[in-house]
Amino acid sequence: MTAINVTLSVQVAGGPQSSITKPIEVGAYEKIEFGIGKDPKTQKDIAAPAPINLGKNVSLLLIKSNLDAPPLSDKAKLSYRVGKGKDIPLDAPHFYFGKGGVSVLGEDLTIAFTFTFGDAPKDFVLVEILVGRDV
Numbered sequence: 001m002t003a004i005n006v007t008l009s010v011q012v013a014g015g016p017q018s019s020i021t022k023p024i025e026v027g028a029y030e031k032i033e034f035g036i037g038k039d040p041k042t043q044k045d046i047a048a049p050a051p052i053n054l055g056k057n058v059s060l061l062l063i064k065s066n067l068d069a070p071p072l073s074d075k076a077k078l079s080y081r082v083g084k085g086k087d088i089p090l091d092a093p094h095f096y097f098g099k100g101g102v103s104v105l106g107e108d109l110t111i112a113f114t115f116t117f118g119d120a121p122k123d124f125v126l127v128e129i130l131v132g133r134d135v
Helices: 098-103
Strands: 002-011 017-026 027-039 058-065 078-082 088-090 094-097 112-118 126-132
Touching: 002 027, 017 058, 017 126, 027 112, 058 098, 094 098, 112 126
Parallel strands: none
Antiparallel strands: 002 017, 027 126, 058 094, 058 126, 078 088, 078 112
């Protein structure tokens, strides 16, 4: 077993605060990284990857991107779909942990990504996924 340490702190400016510090024990983990758009180094267009099957027994899922970092245009949009569900805009990091938290995504944990370019042809987004699985 491997521990993935989770630390989350949320504070309202001038108001209350709530924090969580919790190790999540997993049997295995995987980090997936990919880019979509016009690669700034090679200027080649990179399409979204084929749908990614995260498998069974997922107890932790973190999906994040650099979408809020310049030089992306404000019209660029990134979303993902889990199984046959609706598109979920990835407008901030998405974090699901615990069997209950991950279960809101459904049983078919196949994720497909869609990137809609803004008005700047150089738009390129980097996506990171961290998956923790029970064995």
